Amino acid sequence: MGEALGLLGFGPDGWGDELAAGAWLTIRLALATLPFGLAVGFLAALARNSPRRWLRTPGNAFTTIFRGLPELLTLLLVYFGGQTLFTRIAGLFGGAQIEVSAFVAGLVALGLVFSAYASEVFLGALRGISRGQHEAGYALGLRPFTVLRLVVLPQLIRLALPGLANLWLVLLKDTSLVSVIALNDLVRETSVAVHATKEPFLFYLVACLIYLAMSIVSSVGIMRIERWSERGVRRS
Amino acid sequence: MNIELLERYGPRMLEGLLVTIELVVISVVLGALLALPIALARMSRSPILRGASLAYVTFFRGTPLLAQLFLFYYGSGQFRHFFESIGLWWFFRDAFLCCLFTFTLNTAAYQAEILRGAMTSVPRGQREAAMALGIRGPAVLFRVILPQALIVALRPLGNEVILMIKGSAVASIVTVFDIMGVADLAFARSFDLSVYLWAAVLYLVLVETLSRVWNVLERKLTAHLAVAGTRA
Amino acid sequence: MKVECTFVAQDWDGMIPALLAGKYDAIVSSMSITDERKEVVDFTDKYYTNSLTFVAPKAAGITDVSPAGLAGKVLGAQSSTVSAQYLEENYGDAEIKLYPTQDDAYLDLASGRVDAVLADVGPSNLWLAGEDGQCCAFAGEAVVKDDLVGIAIRKEDSDLKEMFNKAIADLVADGTYATINEKYFPFSIY
Numbered sequence: 001m002g003e004a005l006g007l008l009g010f011g012p013d014g015w016g017d018e019l020a021a022g023a024w025l026t027i028r029l030a031l032a033t034l035p036f037g038l039a040v041g042f043l044a045a046l047a048r049n050s051p052r053r054w055l056r057t058p059g060n061a062f063t064t065i066f067r068g069l070p071e072l073l074t075l076l077l078v079y080f081g082g083q084t085l086f087t088r089i090a091g092l093f094g095g096a097q098i099e100v101s102a103f104v105a106g107l108v109a110l111g112l113v114f115s116a117y118a119s120e121v122f123l124g125a126l127r128g129i130s131r132g133q134h135e136a137g138y139a140l141g142l143r144p145f146t147v148l149r150l151v152v153l154p155q156l157i158r159l160a161l162p163g164l165a166n167l168w169l170v171l172l173k174d175t176s177l178v179s180v181i182a183l184n185d186l187v188r189e190t191s192v193a194v195h196a197t198k199e200p201f202l203f204y205l206v207a208c209l210i211y212l213a214m215s216i217v218s219s220v221g222i223m224r225i226e227r228w229s230e231r232g233v234r235r236s
Numbered sequence: 237m238n239i240e241l242l243e244r245y246g247p248r249m250l251e252g253l254l255v256t257i258e259l260v261v262i263s264v265v266l267g268a269l270l271a272l273p274i275a276l277a278r279m280s281r282s283p284i285l286r287g288a289s290l291a292y293v294t295f296f297r298g299t300p301l302l303a304q305l306f307l308f309y310y311g312s313g314q315f316r317h318f319f320e321s322i323g324l325w326w327f328f329r330d331a332f333l334c335c336l337f338t339f340t341l342n343t344a345a346y347q348a349e350i351l352r353g354a355m356t357s358v359p360r361g362q363r364e365a366a367m368a369l370g371i372r373g374p375a376v377l378f379r380v381i382l383p384q385a386l387i388v389a390l391r392p393l394g395n396e397v398i399l400m401i402k403g404s405a406v407a408s409i410v411t412v413f414d415i416m417g418v419a420d421l422a423f424a425r426s427f428d429l430s431v432y433l434w435a436a437v438l439y440l441v442l443v444e445t446l447s448r449v450w451n452v453l454e455r456k457l458t459a460h461l462a463v464a465g466t467r468a
Numbered sequence: 469m470k471v472e473c474t475f476v477a478q479d480w481d482g483m484i485p486a487l488l489a490g491k492y493d494a495i496v497s498s499m500s501i502t503d504e505r506k507e508v509v510d511f512t513d514k515y516y517t518n519s520l521t522f523v524a525p526k527a528a529g530i531t532d533v534s535p536a537g538l539a540g541k542v543l544g545a546q547s548s549t550v551s552a553q554y555l556e557e558n559y560g561d562a563e564i565k566l567y568p569t570q571d572d573a574y575l576d577l578a579s580g581r582v583d584a585v586l587a588d589v590g591p592s593n594l595w596l597a598g599e600d601g602q603c604c605a606f607a608g609e610a611v612v613k614d615d616l617v618g619i620a621i622r623k624e625d626s627d628l629k630e631m632f633n634k635a636i637a638d639l640v641a642d643g644t645y646a647t648i649n650e651k652y653f654p655f656s657i658y
Contacts, residue, residue, distance in 0.1 A: 070402040084489050411544075
């Protein structure tokens with residue numbers, strides 16, 4: 001037991017600081033992906049909800065593809081394909097090299113997957129807000145964008161929150177896949193420690209527990225946000 | 237479309253498809269069998285059963301599948317001598333079986349929660365009515381509660397199967413030659429991105445097929461509920 | 469060569485795609501020269517000669533490492549390497565497992581999941597000398613003795629290739645190569 005604690009300690013002999021650094025990257029990646037995923041997901045939901053076919057069909061196709069492909073596959077496609085794509089584009093503009101880092105590839109891939117699922121959540125929420133709300137807004141003389149901002153959005157957040165909260169928890173776990181493209185997240189750092197110490201069970205168990213801790217902390221935070229978003233709703 | 241590439245790796249890709257299907261089907265079915273006892277334990281009166289099942293479910297739902305896979309795959313290798321002494325090393329030695337083990341435990345946790353949620357959604361009155369009619373213990377569960385619960389659980393369970401199809405791709409990281417595994421191999425030799433596109437097509441076909449099948453299943457099983465909105 | 473160099477770390481499977489995408493200009497990472505790789509990148513002249521050898525547990529006593537001798541066994545190698553390719557092409561009767569890193573392959577060798585691992589002689593030598601490699605030893609003769617290692621560069625960078633070639637030739641000619649060789653290896657690796 002003492003030996004195990006020694007291996008996990010901070011400082012030159014212990015792997016604690018490496019694991020912490022990995023966990024920090026995991027959190028950073030998830031947090032960075034979130035706004036991207038939410039924004040694209042919301043736009044996709046609007047497109048899918050639109051009466052115009054030329055918006056609806058691509059929106060639906062986008063969602064079907066990124067909900068149907070394994071996250072690992074999407075990640076590799078973005079990582080390998082993205083590099084080639086950017087080099088070709090850069091070539092057209094006279095050869096400046098744009099580097100697509102593994103972090104960005106991870107962010108884009110996970111963000112696309114997140115947005116596909118999020119669009120589903122937003123769609124359900126949009127449809128859950130009764131038409132009466134929109135109409136009341138217009139009746140009061142509010143412009144469409146103001147209606148969206150002051151009437152629809154707050155209600156949307158409340159309706160979408162449980163679904164989005166779930167997606168956040170999934171995102172946290174999906175970041176583990178970037179270890180495959182050699183990004184130094186928690187799983188990657190754990191693997192390095194394992195190769196050096198030959199204690200896979202101990203280290204992977206600790207990694208799992210760290211993810212668990214992150215999930216639990218997130219859940220607490222989400223509960224707080226849910227309570228805030230439900231303020232003012234009359235309880236029947 | 238590189239014909240030579242297709243000829244070289246196409247057949248192996250289809251073998252990989254078979255491996256993926258095997259992995260998913262077996263783990264989902266075994267997971268379903270495990271899920272019922274776990275769900276019941278979650279709702280039991282005994283604090284030990286409740287605590288143990290909660291810990292199980294929290295662990296497998298709160299940690300990434302990849303981390304779980306590494307834990308059981310490389311972790312079991314560490315305890316080889318122990319497993320040999322109890323005659324189980326042949327199981328954990330095999331990468332496919334190791335993946336099956338991990339995937340089953342993982343999906344069982346998710347299915348248990350889905351089942352539990354569905355069972356608690358069945359109105360209390362159903363259980364009370366059943367007991368008033370003199371129906372005993374297991375029959376109440378299997379004849380009255382579960383059938384109604386399964387209808388509620390159908391959609392989320394279908395979702396879970398799809399998630400398992402996608403999740404199974406991580407098996408490629410521990411030497412299993414499923415769809416991803418073959419694609420990785422083909423890409424390593426050819427550097428041609430299109431091998432990943434074929435893999436994408438195969439996965440999309442799998443997922444779409446399952447979705448359609450599930451929709452048909454849902455329609456068949458809820459046909460009796462299709463009366464104009466009312467349900468007694 | 470009198471140029472400034474920056475080192476970029478990259479996972480093995482993505483080495484060549486990243487070179488082609490312009491992430492860096494040369495791969496100096498013990499990459500073997502193969503015809504398949506030559507289809508997509510160019511190589512300089514060799515800078516050392518590698519051999520591929522099997523590593524197996526001492527207790528297993530494997531001496532015959534021919535395809536017939538290892539039939540039915542489980543063999544491991546790192547994916548995207550010449551070892552992996554060699555196994556695929558020649559050891560059809562054995563079960564082949566591929567790992568994302570060399571360390572993962574050694575880990576499974578130590579735990580007994582694979583019966584033998586085919587790898588470059590250099591890393592294997594290092595692993596066997598270490599604490600975790602005590603279980604195992606080289607098995608049989610090297611199966612490939614003339615694997616040439618070169619620097620990979622994009623096909624259009626022919627002037628860079630010339631610069632590297634000249635530098636390598638100079639190193640060998642003025643004895644610097646021999647000095648470095650002696651410092652790290654008991655045998656000549658050129």
